[in-house]
Amino acid sequence: DTAVSQTPKYLVTQMGNDKSIKCEQNLGHDTMYWYKQDSKKFLKIMFSYNNKELIINETVPNRFSPKSPDKAHLNLHINSLELGDSAVYFCASSRTSGETQYFGPGTRLLVL
């Protein structure tokens, strides 16, 4: 009965590889987000989707491409992974934009 779930929880990969992280929410929310949390715990929004439409793209490199097949899912695909991409990535959802966001457990990405 997890509200916001992400897979995988851990991801270790080589520089230059392509990887995807998946997110699903069963809260019936319209808006979903991807955040990046660095080693200093700073949370930075990357993308926001409302009802499958992109509404926020915070100057994230083109190597990051979100995809929302339906409003309950928001996946993140990363091409040509770089060392600096190592971080924890959190998915979140809210009833609508600007309201309380509920976070998933995070995906810990390590690029070697």
Add this chain to the structure above:
Amino acid sequence: GESVGLHLPTLSVQEGDNSIINCAYSNSASDYFIWYKQESGKGPQFIIDIRSNMDKRQGQRVTVLLNKTVKHLSLQIAATQPGDSAVYFCAENIQGAQKLVFGQGTRLTINP
């Protein structure tokens, strides 16, 4: 730019004592504020929120105070317990921006 910040990055209190975590914001257009708790290895968890038309809101052992005059937000935790040890984030919703802006985070440690 990003406007939410915290006065203290770390805070240690004795178990049973009260703790106060502070947050400053600079955007007067912010109309909604949220406190999140992030335990080690987990995603941020909603604690309490407050809208800009209020100056105080109480939950179970937690109180949020909002001072719009000086753009200050605080989280008070009463009778702290070991399980309160975590990183606490404040977040603000800037009206019309469709996103939350997170503060730096304060690590609260409860000493036995």
